[in-house]
Amino acid sequence: MAIRERLSGNEAMAVAMKQINPDVVAAFPITPSTEVPQYFSTFVANGQVDTEFVPVESEHSAMSACIGAQAAGGRAMTATSANGLALMWECLYIASCSRLPIVLACVNRTLSGPLNIHNDHSDSMGARDSGWIQIYSENCQEAYDNMLMANKIGEHPDVLLPVMVCQDGFITSHAIENLDLVEDDKVKAFVGEYNPEEYLLNKENPIAVGPLDHFTHCFEHKRQQAQAMMNAKKVVLEVSAEFAKLTGRSYGLFEEYNAEGAEACVVVLNSTAGTAKFVADQYKAQGKKVAVLKPRLFRPFPVDEIAEALAKYKAIAIMDKAESFNAAGGPLFTDVTSALYAKSVFGPKVINYIYGLGGRDVKTDDIEVVFNKTLEIVATGKVDSVYNYLGVRE
Amino acid sequence: MAYNLKEVAKKPERLTGGHRMCAGCGAPVVVRQILRALKPEDHAVIGSATGCLEVSTFLYPYTAWKDSFIHNAFENSAANISGAEAAYVAMKKRGKVKGETKFIAFGGDGGTYDIGLQSLSGAMERGHDMVYVCYDNGAYMNTGIQRSSATPKYADTTTSPAGKVIPGKLQWRKDLTGIMASHNLPYVCQTAAIGNMKDLYEKSEKALYTKGAAFMNVLAPCPRGWIYNTPDLMELNKLAVETCFWPLYEIIDGKYIVNYKPKNKLPVVDFLKKQGRFKHLFKAGNEYMIEEIQNEVDKRWEELLRLAGEEV
Numbered sequence: 001m002a003i004r005e006r007l008s009g010n011e012a013m014a015v016a017m018k019q020i021n022p023d024v025v026a027a028f029p030i031t032p033s034t035e036v037p038q039y040f041s042t043f044v045a046n047g048q049v050d051t052e053f054v055p056v057e058s059e060h061s062a063m064s065a066c067i068g069a070q071a072a073g074g075r076a077m078t079a080t081s082a083n084g085l086a087l088m089w090e091c092l093y094i095a096s097c098s099r100l101p102i103v104l105a106c107v108n109r110t111l112s113g114p115l116n117i118h119n120d121h122s123d124s125m126g127a128r129d130s131g132w133i134q135i136y137s138e139n140c141q142e143a144y145d146n147m148l149m150a151n152k153i154g155e156h157p158d159v160l161l162p163v164m165v166c167q168d169g170f171i172t173s174h175a176i177e178n179l180d181l182v183e184d185d186k187v188k189a190f191v192g193e194y195n196p197e198e199y200l201l202n203k204e205n206p207i208a209v210g211p212l213d214h215f216t217h218c219f220e221h222k223r224q225q226a227q228a229m230m231n232a233k234k235v236v237l238e239v240s241a242e243f244a245k246l247t248g249r250s251y252g253l254f255e256e257y258n259a260e261g262a263e264a265c266v267v268v269l270n271s272t273a274g275t276a277k278f279v280a281d282q283y284k285a286q287g288k289k290v291a292v293l294k295p296r297l298f299r300p301f302p303v304d305e306i307a308e309a310l311a312k313y314k315a316i317a318i319m320d321k322a323e324s325f326n327a328a329g330g331p332l333f334t335d336v337t338s339a340l341y342a343k344s345v346f347g348p349k350v351i352n353y354i355y356g357l358g359g360r361d362v363k364t365d366d367i368e369v370v371f372n373k374t375l376e377i378v379a380t381g382k383v384d385s386v387y388n389y390l391g392v393r394e
Numbered sequence: 395m396a397y398n399l400k401e402v403a404k405k406p407e408r409l410t411g412g413h414r415m416c417a418g419c420g421a422p423v424v425v426r427q428i429l430r431a432l433k434p435e436d437h438a439v440i441g442s443a444t445g446c447l448e449v450s451t452f453l454y455p456y457t458a459w460k461d462s463f464i465h466n467a468f469e470n471s472a473a474n475i476s477g478a479e480a481a482y483v484a485m486k487k488r489g490k491v492k493g494e495t496k497f498i499a500f501g502g503d504g505g506t507y508d509i510g511l512q513s514l515s516g517a518m519e520r521g522h523d524m525v526y527v528c529y530d531n532g533a534y535m536n537t538g539i540q541r542s543s544a545t546p547k548y549a550d551t552t553t554s555p556a557g558k559v560i561p562g563k564l565q566w567r568k569d570l571t572g573i574m575a576s577h578n579l580p581y582v583c584q585t586a587a588i589g590n591m592k593d594l595y596e597k598s599e600k601a602l603y604t605k606g607a608a609f610m611n612v613l614a615p616c617p618r619g620w621i622y623n624t625p626d627l628m629e630l631n632k633l634a635v636e637t638c639f640w641p642l643y644e645i646i647d648g649k650y651i652v653n654y655k656p657k658n659k660l661p662v663v664d665f666l667k668k669q670g671r672f673k674h675l676f677k678a679g680n681e682y683m684i685e686e687i688q689n690e691v692d693k694r695w696e697e698l699l700r701l702a703g704e705e706v
Contacts, residue, residue: 023484026477050487052480057516061473064466064513068477071464072439073491074484076477090467200462201482201491203437210465211454218454 002180002247009140009172012179013079013105013165014039016147018049019187022103023074023194026054026065028084031117032169033107036079059084063091063102070100071209073199075151077102081169082109082123089127095162096131097225098209101154102162104132105147108270108321109169110358118359119169121269125322125331131225133163133232134299136269138255140177143167145249146296148182151191152239158231168271170359182247190246229300236297253302254295256309258284262291264374265310265348267336268319269295272355272362276319279367290371301335307343310336315377316348317370319390321356329387330354349383355390366391399590405430406460408438413458414450418624420614420631421447421529423587424594425500428527428610429461431598437461437495439478443471443505446536447529469509472517472526475499479522496602497524502614503544504534507570518577518607525601528570529614539619543568546639547690548683549671551619556674561683566690574609575645581606583644585653586613586631593642593653600644613640621670633665638695643702650702662691 007015014036017025025044027037037055044053054069056062062078069076080088085106095102110116111123124134133153137143143165150163167173182190198207213221233253240251255273258280259265268276273294280292293309295302310316318337320330328334333352340350353370356362369390377383408429415422425447432438438461442448448465451458466474479497499517501510506528514526533551534540541554545563550556554563571584581604583597594612601608615622615630622630634640637660642653663684666672675683696706 023488024477024480026480050484052484054476054480054520056473056476057512057519061470061476061513061516064470064473065477065480067466068441068464068474068479069481070477072478072481072485074481076481091470094466200439200464200478201437201485201495202462203493203495206437206460206462208452208457208459208463211452211457212449212465213454216454 003183005181006176006178007140008174008176009143009167010035010107011039012140012144013147015181016144017077018043019184020151020191021049022051022077024052024054024069024076025078026056026062027078028056028059028062030081030084032109032173033079033081033105036105059087060091063088063095066102067091067095067098067100070102071098071200073196073201075194079105081107082111085123085127086111092127092130092132099160100162101160103150103154104164106164106166107169107173108166116358119171120357120359121322124164124166128299128331131161132299133161135165136296136298137165137167138271138273138294139172141179143172144179148187149239149243153235155194156235159228159235161228161232171271186246232300233302251296253297253305254293257292259291262289263314263378265291265293265313266317266319266370266374267293267332269332272319275362275364276367279364279371283371288375290374303339303342306336307339307345310340310348311345313348315374316350317353317374319353319355323354349377351383351386351388353388353390360391397592397595402430402595405434408460410458410460415446416617418617418627420627424529424612424614427587427591427594428598431595431602432496437493439495439497441471441475441499443501443510444468445502445505447500449536468505470513471499471501471505471510472514475524476517476520476522479524499524499526501528503528503530503532504542507544507568508542518579518609521607523605525608525610527610527612529612531614531616531619533619535616535619547687548675550674561674571611578648579607579609580604580647581608584611585642586635586640588631588635597644622668626668630668633668636660637662637665639665639691641695641698643698652698652702652704662688
């Protein structure tokens with residue numbers, strides 16, 4: 001029997017970490033992810049886990065310690081947001097190239113500057129090329145579920161990559177929701193023991209990690225890393241299927257909502273997808289059909305599946321809670337449009353909305369602006385502006 | 395058992411030959427002697443900051459390290475090894491590792507005094523059971539001899555060049571050993587590979603087998619940066635100690651002990667004149683520089699003696 005609980009998104013992630021009981025958690029406080037190590041250190045202090053908690057002096061050291069711990073043969077986890085993730089940047093790449101399946105709870109927050117503690121996706125979007133698997137979560141339940149699946153995905157022998165589980169700072173991290181928890185013993189069995197093939201603490205077979213890797217071999221190593229990312233998609237689906245058997249909660253590469261018969265679609269990540277689904281229901285009741293496609297797996301980007309799913313629409317609005325400052329569109333927009341082009345999907349008209357930067361509230365009437373625009377494009381076949389801002393004063 | 399170099403040198407090498415460190419470099423001498431202080435039955439997880447030691451001993455697909463080795467980045471050798479040590483503690487509790495493993499983090503002065511100081515301070519303060527070894531060659535040698543906060547005053551480096559107006563580095567060296575002493579660690583020392591390397595060996599043994607975080611600052615001359623003939627390495631080590639430019643001392647649970655007091659303290663000029671980086675100090679009109687350096691060496695030596703409760 002699943003356990004009914006009321007938890008915030010941060011608490012849900014911390015509870016998942018408690019149930020996983022990793023060898024090492026190294027973390028540094030930063031709003032809004034601070035609660036994750038707070039809750040976790042309480043679990044340590046009360047003997048609910050036997051993890052070594054390493055209260056490092058910076059996020060750079062948090063990721064550095066996680067690398068050392070995971071390479072040593074342990075399971076290492078951390079949590080951070082915004083500037084904390086940025087301070088880890090150098091080591092994010094080192095973790096992924098060293099093929100260390102560390103798990104990071106990323107509570108999305110605006111990356112400075114200017115200084116802002118509220119939610120957007122500029123932090124994790126900036127890390128999208130760091131070689132980490134990125135999984136996005138709409139609500140507390142998804143944040144919890146994705147954390148439970150993260151180790152299993154990253155540690156799969158065909159993958160061996162670090163995993164970042166993202167949720168929206170404050171909007172879900174500090175919102176208390178009813179959710180279903182999996183029993184401790186079932187989590188333990190599902191996540192399994194971590195038994196790496198090679199690790200520093202194996203006296204019988206000492207290894208060396210992190211070489212100077214010249215042009216004679218570095219390119220091949222990068223190619224292997226890219227292959228691991230390609231392999232990850234299948235593993236995500238396998239692990240999600242196994243999770244569905246355990247919990248009845250099904251997850252794919254993305255969620256399509258209200259797709260049937262719709263000619264317009266809005267693509268949006270994390271909590272705003274919830275708002276968009278709510279508006280989609282209202283529109284449906286009025287006989288207007290707008291679908292919502294919520295990517296769950298952003299790295300690797302499910303190019304084939306997303307292009308195939310979007311091919312049926314006449315108009316698509318892609319919403320980005322991050323700027324690329326490329327003067328052309330946000331990161332989700334450029335990935336989706338390049339997927340469409342690469343898969344020869346030329347039918348849909350595609351536009352981009354940059355929204356919610358610095359935590360600007362996104363209400364249902366904002367979503368209606370987007371929905372109405374996509375329906376207008378369906379009706380007229382005309383796009384007057386591709387790259388748009390939503391809810392900004394200008 | 396009394397220290398015996400012949401016996402100690404018979405121990406199997408844990409850093410093999412064939413690595414690419416320069417002839418006449420102090421660092422591999424230091425590393426090999428430190429590793430000899432490990433009990434043969436103990437496994438070691440050794441880390442290094444990016445720097446000469448790392449890039450010359452672990453070029454894919456070869457490693458010179460017989461123990462497990464990890465390089466992460468430039469500024470995080472201490473944090474990296476602290477994570478490995480934390481995993482060891484957790485895995486030991488869970489019965490997943492057996493036997494003893496010792497943890498050693500190496501960094502040059504650039505990776506320790508400068509960019510890695512925060513990471514080092516954090517790891518030491520947290521009290522991981524590890525040894526951090528700074529091999530101090532007084533500049534960023536790997537990138538081509540740039541000044542660090544360990545570079546001696548007036549030394550000629552590529553970013554503190556001795557020019558027509560500015561005569562080399564203008565600042566005194568940072569007192570890193572003092573900073574580490576202020577962390578109230580169970581064991582802190584300053585040492586060098588001199589004579590039969592007894593001081594270095596015994597301090598390594600203490601650092602490795604004292605429970606908790608230990609710090610060693612070890613002089614490691616660099617023939618390229620200091621500009622000396624490679625066979626002069628051991629003489630430079632000796633002169634650094636005999637002039638009290640690099641005193642040998644340790645701080646055990648806060649108590650300062652000066653391990654060596656030269657009977658006949660040599661003038662610092664004997665150390666300086668052997669090195670090309672101080673060549674400009676010997677031009678007419680620059681005598682004041684040598685005098686200043688001598689005064690600073692004397693002042694720091696007297697401070698150290700006072701800290702150790704010795705007669706000045």
